[in-house]
Amino acid sequence: MASLDSLQAALDYRFRDGGLLERALTHRSHGMPHNERLEFLGDSVLNFVVSTLLFAEHAEMDEGDLSRVRSNLVKQSALADIAQTLSLSVHLRLGEGELKSGGFRRPSILADALEAIFGAIYLDGGYPEISRVIERLYRPVLAHIDLRTFGKDPKTLLQELVQGRGHPLPRYEVLATRGAAHDQLFDVVCEIAPLGIREQASGTSRRAAEQAAASQAIAAIEALGPARRTARRRKPAQLSLPVAVAQDGAQSKTRNTPQDKT
Amino acid sequence: MASLDSLQAALDYRFRDGGLLERALTHRSHGMPHNERLEFLGDSVLNFVVSTLLFAEHAEMDEGDLSRVRSNLVKQSALADIAQTLSLSVHLRLGEGELKSGGFRRPSILADALEAIFGAIYLDGGYPEISRVIERLYRPVLAHIDLRTFGKDPKTLLQELVQGRGHPLPRYEVLATRGAAHDQLFDVVCEIAPLGIREQASGTSRRAAEQAAASQAIAAIEALGPARRTARRRKPAQLSLPVAVAQDGAQSKTRNTPQDKT
Numbered sequence: 001m002a003s004l005d006s007l008q009a010a011l012d013y014r015f016r017d018g019g020l021l022e023r024a025l026t027h028r029s030h031g032m033p034h035n036e037r038l039e040f041l042g043d044s045v046l047n048f049v050v051s052t053l054l055f056a057e058h059a060e061m062d063e064g065d066l067s068r069v070r071s072n073l074v075k076q077s078a079l080a081d082i083a084q085t086l087s088l089s090v091h092l093r094l095g096e097g098e099l100k101s102g103g104f105r106r107p108s109i110l111a112d113a114l115e116a117i118f119g120a121i122y123l124d125g126g127y128p129e130i131s132r133v134i135e136r137l138y139r140p141v142l143a144h145i146d147l148r149t150f151g152k153d154p155k156t157l158l159q160e161l162v163q164g165r166g167h168p169l170p171r172y173e174v175l176a177t178r179g180a181a182h183d184q185l186f187d188v189v190c191e192i193a194p195l196g197i198r199e200q201a202s203g204t205s206r207r208a209a210e211q212a213a214a215s216q217a218i219a220a221i222e223a224l225g226p227a228r229r230t231a232r233r234r235k236p237a238q239l240s241l242p243v244a245v246a247q248d249g250a251q252s253k254t255r256n257t258p259q260d261k262t
Numbered sequence: 263m264a265s266l267d268s269l270q271a272a273l274d275y276r277f278r279d280g281g282l283l284e285r286a287l288t289h290r291s292h293g294m295p296h297n298e299r300l301e302f303l304g305d306s307v308l309n310f311v312v313s314t315l316l317f318a319e320h321a322e323m324d325e326g327d328l329s330r331v332r333s334n335l336v337k338q339s340a341l342a343d344i345a346q347t348l349s350l351s352v353h354l355r356l357g358e359g360e361l362k363s364g365g366f367r368r369p370s371i372l373a374d375a376l377e378a379i380f381g382a383i384y385l386d387g388g389y390p391e392i393s394r395v396i397e398r399l400y401r402p403v404l405a406h407i408d409l410r411t412f413g414k415d416p417k418t419l420l421q422e423l424v425q426g427r428g429h430p431l432p433r434y435e436v437l438a439t440r441g442a443a444h445d446q447l448f449d450v451v452c453e454i455a456p457l458g459i460r461e462q463a464s465g466t467s468r469r470a471a472e473q474a475a476a477s478q479a480i481a482a483i484e485a486l487g488p489a490r491r492t493a494r495r496r497k498p499a500q501l502s503l504p505v506a507v508a509q510d511g512a513q514s515k516t517r518n519t520p521q522d523k524t
Contacts, residue, residue: 036325037317044306044313044332051306055299063298070306127389 029095291357
């Protein structure tokens with residue numbers, strides 16, 4: 001295990017009780033005491049600090065928006081990303097089995113350890129300190145997302161985009177299903193007739209294929225340039241950044257050339 | 263709306279900004295500003311305070327136990343129960359439609375308003391005050407539950423009970439399904455052969471019927487009196503209090519007489 005000085009510097013927090021930090025870094029595969037109770041505590045303090053931050057700084061967001069943004073800020077992949085900026089993996093204490101199978105790279109192990117560290121800082125330094133630490137780690141994340149679209153799936157984003165331009169809803173159609181029952185592939189097309197857009201994609205579920213097709217349709221609309229109706233209100237570039245990629249089974253994509261670029 | 267003095271006395275908290283309390287009591291059906299953003303904030307402060315309390319006072323509980331107890335303490339029905347001890351319903355501000363349909367009795371509306379009040383107290387008085395208020399409201403709840411069993415479903419409780427007595431797992435069997443496809447009723451039996459227990463119950467799903475049968479089997483085991491093997495470790499009466507009732511479709515129950523009460 002590397003010296004914990006660099007980690008404490010990266011966190012901008014120095015522990016009075018270094019044992020708490022060591023416990024936060026100890027996966028259950030390594031033995032007792034491990035970090036799971038600290039993770040329980042850290043999960044709830046993280047949720048609270050992020051909620052407070054969003055509530056105080058975004059009076060324009062309603063409850064649904066606040067919940068959507070919060071859940072995407074505290075989810076496993078977001079925490080694993082922050083853990084990587086802290087080089088957390090070199091500090092983890094894992095059992096033999098987890099070490100050999102590359103557990104120090106597993107997003108779940110990284111995310112859990114980061115939550116445990118938050119719990120440990122709260123116990124060690126109290127609420128003002130953990131609030132400061134979490135806010136400092138999340139500022140760069142918040143600076144790079146568009147809160148209006150963050151965490152929305154491609155189908156939702158596409159629907160809002162075409163409605164904002166005054167067009168009818170996108171139409172999805174399953175063109176074919178291929179393969180055996182346990183290993184099916186769905187071919188789906190997403191059509192927005194008034195824009196001449198017809199995007200085809202495949203996925204291991206109908207939902208995954210539709211999300212992939214919606215993702216391509218958003219790119220196709222952005223390639224059309226700003227719509228006249230909403231050009232003053234909406235910067236289309238803002239839609240391209242946070243589009244969630246349909247990861248759950250999207251396998252291939254076939255970009256059709258839009259037939260009509262009016 | 264009744265005077266808010268009585269509510270503040272029941273909460274043991276007096277607002278500096280009475281407008282915050284009024285907003286916390288305002289359902290969206292009544293108009294803006296309503297309580298939904300405060301509910302977002304209150305949900306997370308409640309979760310945090312309860313987590314801190316459980317973590318600090320129950321070193322014997324592992325992460326799974328802590329999560330199980332927390333989620334059952336902060337769920338809608340638990341919050342609605344606390345809301346009733348505060349007579350919250352007489353203070354709610356509802357729109358015409360909700361008023362007529364008895365919205366002031368709806369558990370979801372009561373629970374949401376209570377969470378909003380927690381958010382409002384946090385904004386008005388800071389963390390120490392909301393921590394004190396929540397802890398005071400939850401002390402009586404915590405005093406009346408058995409943390410080892412709280413929130414566990416009957417099947418889980420029954421399994422732990424029979425394993426604790428050194429018996430094999432309960433056996434569940436579907437005896438019959440009755441009715442049309444959209445309105446089926448399942449007849450299930452739960453058998454613990456070494457104890458001569460055979461309990462039969464019905465439900466609108468296999469799961470609901472099994473939970474109902476397990477619930478009856480627990481009662482039947484308790485009627486047998488304390489087991490010799492574990493009499494010193496386990497008070498059987500503790501199992502009867504927090505048994506979650508299988509509400510999702512249990513319709514009738516047929517108590518069979520245990521064939522053998524050794």
